[in-house]
Amino acid sequence: MTTVTTQTEQGLYINPEALTAHLPALNYRNDALHMEQVSITELVDCYDTPCYVYSKQAILDVYQAYTDSFASLKHQVCYAVKANSNLAVLGVLAQAGAGFDIVSRGELMRVLAAGGDAARVVFSGVGKTYGDIEYALTQGIGCFNVESISELALINEVAQQLDKSAPISLRVNPNVDAKTHPYISTGLKDNKFGITHEDAVAVYEQAAALSHIDIVGIDCHIGSQLTEVEPFVAALDKVIELIHTLREKGIELRHMDLGGGLGVRYIDETPVSMDEFAAALLPKLSELGLTVFFEPGRSIVANAGVLLTRVDVLKPTEHKNFAIVDAAMNDLIRPALYQAEMAVIPSVLPSKGIDTDGTQPWDIVGAICETGDFLAKGRLLALEVGDTLAITGAGAYGFTMSSNYNSRPRASEVMVSGNHHQLIRPRETIESLYENETLWQAQ
Numbered sequence: 001m002t003t004v005t006t007q008t009e010q011g012l013y014i015n016p017e018a019l020t021a022h023l024p025a026l027n028y029r030n031d032a033l034h035m036e037q038v039s040i041t042e043l044v045d046c047y048d049t050p051c052y053v054y055s056k057q058a059i060l061d062v063y064q065a066y067t068d069s070f071a072s073l074k075h076q077v078c079y080a081v082k083a084n085s086n087l088a089v090l091g092v093l094a095q096a097g098a099g100f101d102i103v104s105r106g107e108l109m110r111v112l113a114a115g116g117d118a119a120r121v122v123f124s125g126v127g128k129t130y131g132d133i134e135y136a137l138t139q140g141i142g143c144f145n146v147e148s149i150s151e152l153a154l155i156n157e158v159a160q161q162l163d164k165s166a167p168i169s170l171r172v173n174p175n176v177d178a179k180t181h182p183y184i185s186t187g188l189k190d191n192k193f194g195i196t197h198e199d200a201v202a203v204y205e206q207a208a209a210l211s212h213i214d215i216v217g218i219d220c221h222i223g224s225q226l227t228e229v230e231p232f233v234a235a236l237d238k239v240i241e242l243i244h245t246l247r248e249k250g251i252e253l254r255h256m257d258l259g260g261g262l263g264v265r266y267i268d269e270t271p272v273s274m275d276e277f278a279a280a281l282l283p284k285l286s287e288l289g290l291t292v293f294f295e296p297g298r299s300i301v302a303n304a305g306v307l308l309t310r311v312d313v314l315k316p317t318e319h320k321n322f323a324i325v326d327a328a329m330n331d332l333i334r335p336a337l338y339q340a341e342m343a344v345i346p347s348v349l350p351s352k353g354i355d356t357d358g359t360q361p362w363d364i365v366g367a368i369c370e371t372g373d374f375l376a377k378g379r380l381l382a383l384e385v386g387d388t389l390a391i392t393g394a395g396a397y398g399f400t401m402s403s404n405y406n407s408r409p410r411a412s413e414v415m416v417s418g419n420h421h422q423l424i425r426p427r428e429t430i431e432s433l434y435e436n437e438t439l440w441q442a443q
Contacts, residue, residue, distance in 0.1 A: 004268045011361030011378035014267060016345040022265055023303050023392060025055030025416075031349040033390060037419040040308060040347040044388050047412050047423060049310045050327035052399045054084075054424075056092055056417040058304035059395075063096055066296060069278035073285055073292050078122050080260050080297025081107040083396040088415050088424035089301065090114035099142070101260070101295035105132045112139065122257065122293065124171065124221070126151075133158040137166060145171045145219040145257065147194055152207055159212035168207060169217035169257060172200045174238040176222050176231050194220075200242050204251055215251060217293070218243060221259025224298060227271040229280045232258065236284055243288060256285075257293035264302045266393040267343050298396040305395020307332055307411070308347070309375075311387045312367075321362045323383050328366020329373040330405040332391065332398050336372045344376045347388035364389070368406050399425075404433050 004022070006013040016033075020026040025035055033040045035053050043053055066077045078099035081090065085107060090100070091114040099120035100111045111121060118139040123132075126147045133155050136144070146152050146168050159166035173194030195203050200218075207213050220239050222231055239256060246253065258281070263271035272280075285292050309327035316322075334340040344364055362383060364376040375391060402410050409428035414421055 008380065011380045013359075013380040014343050014345060016349060019267070019343050019345060019392065024061065025058035025304055026306070026390075026392065028349060033345065033347045033349075035306065035416045038416050038421050040388060040390060043414060043416075043421060044308060044310075044347070046421070047414055048427070049308050049388065050325075050331050050411040051308045051427075052305055052394060052411055052413045053308060053421075054086075054089060054301070054305045054395055054413070054415050056415055059089065059092055059301055060096055062296075062300045062304070063093060063098060065274045066294060066300075067097075069274050070282070070285075070292065070294070072282065075292045075294065076120065076255075078120070078257075078293055078295045079300055080295050081111060082400060083297030084301045084305070084398070085110050085400050086413055086424055087114045088413075088422075090116060092415075093300075099293070101297070105135050108136060108139065108141070118142065122169075122219070122295070124219075124295075128154070130154065130158055133166075134162065137162055137164050142167065143216055143255075143257075144168045146207075147171050149195075149203060149206065152203065152210070152213070156210040156212050165212055165214045167214045167216045169215070169219045169253075169255070170195050170200055170203055170207070171219040171221065172197055172239060172242060174220055174222065174235045176235045176238070197238055197242070201245055201249070204246055205249065208251055215253065217253050217255035217257055217290075218246075219257035219259065219293075221257075221295060222261060224261045225263040226261045227263040227269055229272045229277055232261075232277070233280055233284075236281060240284060240288065243290075253290060255291040255293055256288060257295065258285075260295035260297055260299070262296060262299040264299050264393065264396075266302075267341055300396075302393050302396035305393075305398060307391040307394040307398055309389050309391065311383055311385055311389065314362075314383060314385055316360070321360055323362040323364050323381070324367060325364055325375065325389065326367070327375065327391070327411070328368045328406075328408065329370065329375075330368060330403045330408050331366070331411050332375060332394060333401050333403075334397055335375050336370075337401075342376065342394065343392040344379050344381070344389050345392065346381065347390060350382040368408070404428075407433055409433065 004018045076099045078101040079093050080101045094116040102108050103125035119142045122143045124145040155166045171194040309325040313324035329336045359382045366373045412427040413425035415424050
């Protein structure tokens with residue numbers, strides 16, 4: 001089988017056809033890249049660049065893989081909205097029966113606007129305010145994942161004011177190393193998330209004594225982009241230990257939430273497969289007799305999306321070659337923030353291969369005034385001004401983390417289904433960036 005990458009002295013060559021063999025939504029037909037049945041060239045002609053494009057079928061396929069893999073259990077797949085919060089994405093998942101994992105009132109409002117059911121929503125996050133809790137309770141939230149004792153007291157206070165009973169689980173921090181990037185590791189004792197494993201039973205006892213708290217579950221989320229199953233198993237073992245202790249103390253739970261974090265293949269990573277993931281967890285989960293929640297985000301949408309960008313300037317220098325494209329770190333910050341390696345492939349395959357004079361190492365950079373403004377480094381490509389490139393794996397934490405830095409409008413978003421495509425968020429205009437601002441008026 002053709003390898004995906006070849007590391008040379010000049011740089012990294014990514015075989016586009018070998019890469020797309022691992023990305024079901026993408027394929028080359030007559031050397032032209034397609035998303036499902038629509039050519040990238042057609043999408044660029046319609047929507048210009050930079051542009052995020054998502055495959056509806058790819059999103060549904062991964063969601064269905066989760067629910068099929070755990071079909072023997074009563075379970076709920078709660079999509080992590082922070083990965084990609086476009087209403088079209090949320091609507092597709094809501095229609096498929098998904099629940100949702102949110103971390104803000106704004107995300108809950110998006111879920112409801114997209115047709116989601118608040119009763120199938122878990123509200124995570126370390127900084128819930130009085131207003132957040134009040135809104136969630138009035139909408140009939142399924143569960144609050146509580147991350148501190150003070151939050152627990154505040155939820156009880158708000159619920160008392162509303163004369164409601166607040167469903168809660170505690171997010172337990174098991175001090176398990178997820179072996180991922182430190183910025184997206186959340187299960188260690190020095191992370192800001194959750195209640196320590198050692199304190200969990202005592203806090204559950206405090207919760208049981210509160211007048212307007214309904215204990216319904218236990219939650220654990222140790223990080224993101226996990227490529228091995230062992231950290232999940234280690235965390236689950238610690239949670240099971242707590243569940244048994246709570247039962248001995250008369251605190252019965254209805255669900256356990258194992259969080260999300262299952263990794264994806266961006267270029268040549270080897271994440272655990274869904275079958276391996278399920279095989280390792282099902283025996284332990286089946287014994288509990290509880291409904292099991294999952295909170296996948298990245299694994300559902302990352303490889304369902306690409307960021308399309310155009311080469312505006314080629315700037316070869318004595319030391320390095322720069323391809324300046326119309327996307328930038330404001331559009332896709334993962335490479336700069338996490339040192340993420342994402343594949344960059346052409347929309348049309350060159351007629352010559354890696355060993356020809358036309359292929360050179362390029363740093364793919366944007367026009368922002370930051371040296372950290374890069375999308376990829378040292379990629380062997382045959383480029384010309386005007387070429388369209390696709391950055392794969394961009395469906396998660398792409399648009400949702402984008403900004404207007406350097407007063408740049410955010411990209412458009414498009415969804416593809418079969419041979420149909422639809423604009424699901426128009427490109428911002430420059431004027432819209434300052435339409436709510438006012439000049440200072442001297443008194």
